[in-house]
Amino acid sequence: MRALVLTGPGRAEVQEVEPPVPAPGQVVVDVERAGVCGTDMELFTGDMSYLRTGRSWYPLRPGHEWCGIVTAVGEGADRSWLGRRVTGDTMLGCGHCDRCRAGRHHVCADAAEIGISRGFAGALAEQLAVPATALHALPGAMDPTLGALVEPGGNALRAVRAAGLRQGERLLILGTGTIGLLAALFARAGGAEAHLMGRDEATLSMAARLGFGHGWTRASLPALPWHAVIDASNASHLPALALDLVEPAGRVVYIGLSAAPSTIDSRDLVLKDVTATGILGASAGLAGAVTAYADGSVDARPLVAATLGLAGTAEVLTGRRPAGAGAGPKIHIDPRR
Known part of the structure; x- marks a missing residue:
């Protein structure tokens, strides 16, 4: 089968590789769609910290x-998964600790993280092997x-939940990339x-398209009481x-990661009696995201x-947008093409 392989910093190519065979407890998925994420770009450039620590x-x-x-x-996987459209958890724990x-x-x-760490092959390929325990079924009508x-x-949903907002409270989201915009959508759906x-104004155009x-930019941000703030930026x-x-x-709520270390003054945290939460991974939010997409909220x-x-993935990983791309921040890959 064909798969995208990162062979070194700044080097990516589509290769013919052996198709996966499901190990006990695993399934094989024919991949219909895969998103290109900022983490994928960091792995491509060599900036991802896991490459320095030996985790990737x-x-x-x-x-x-x-x-x-x-x-x-x-062997041991439920055969009722056959023929079903699924997605899955990226984070694969040992199950015993x-x-x-x-x-x-x-x-x-x-x-291990699918497509990220400990050599677990990812979904920018025609097929993917994944533990059945990580699967989430998708409704048949979900494209x-x-x-x-x-x-x-x-x-994004985990970040919004951590913000703990009540109906009508005001949330400020720093960053207008995929996670920031998704957080805004989930927050709005929750009232x-x-x-x-x-x-700048250009980066806010997609938010305006979404209603x-x-x-705001930093210069135009009004002095309103922000009941919660989500940092979904990389600044x-x-x-x-x-x-x-x-x-x-x-x-x-901190969900964005910057390339350089960031600092906060813990005295401000204490003296303002602020609750700060970090978010790693989608695991606890996957089911809720499926539900929100399925019910149209x-x-x-x-x-x-x-x-x-x-074949177009390598160019996307360099940061170049494809010709004719729309205003959204996310690029998808159909490995069957």
Whole structure:
């Protein structure tokens, strides 16, 4: 089968590789759609910290936002998965440690991440092997575009839940990329008043297309009480700004990661009695994202600017947008093309 392989920093190519055979407890999925994520781009450039710590290494097959049809099951896996459209959890814990048994498999010390770490092959390929325990069934009417947006949606939903907003409370989201826009969609669906802050007016255009009338730059941001702030940016200075802007006794949620270390003043955290939460992974938000997409309360499809074949992935990883792409921040890959 064909798969995208990262062979070193800045090097990616489509290769012919052996198709997966399901191990006991695994299924094989024919991938219909896979999203290109900022993590994939960091793995491509070599900037991802896992490459320095030894948790990831080249050659590497990326792709952790996906959906597809189950076409084979291994020994011990439920055969009722055959023929079903599914997506899956990126975070694969050992299943035996205290963290896994407590439902925190996403922070298991021995966790593998599909398409990211410990050599687990990803979904930017025609087929993917994945543990059946990681699967989430998708309703038959849900199209592949939404199916491949469940993983980033689960991350965004977890961030919104951590913000702890009550009906009508005001949320400020720093960053207008995929996670920031998804967080705004989930917050609006839950009854919150969602505002977004972008670098400039151009970065706020997609928010306006999605019907968000409260889009600001730092210069235009009004002095309103922000009951919660979500930092969904990759800017090293914005974690401190989030803490500065949030209301006393409010909540700050950190889901963005900057390339350089960021700092906050813990005295501000204490003296404002602020609750700060970090979000890693979509695991606990996947089911909720599927439900929101299925019932129509959140439509994330406008975030996808273009869908390319597998051969177009390398160019996307360099940061270049394909010709004719729409305004959305997300690029999808159809590995069957």
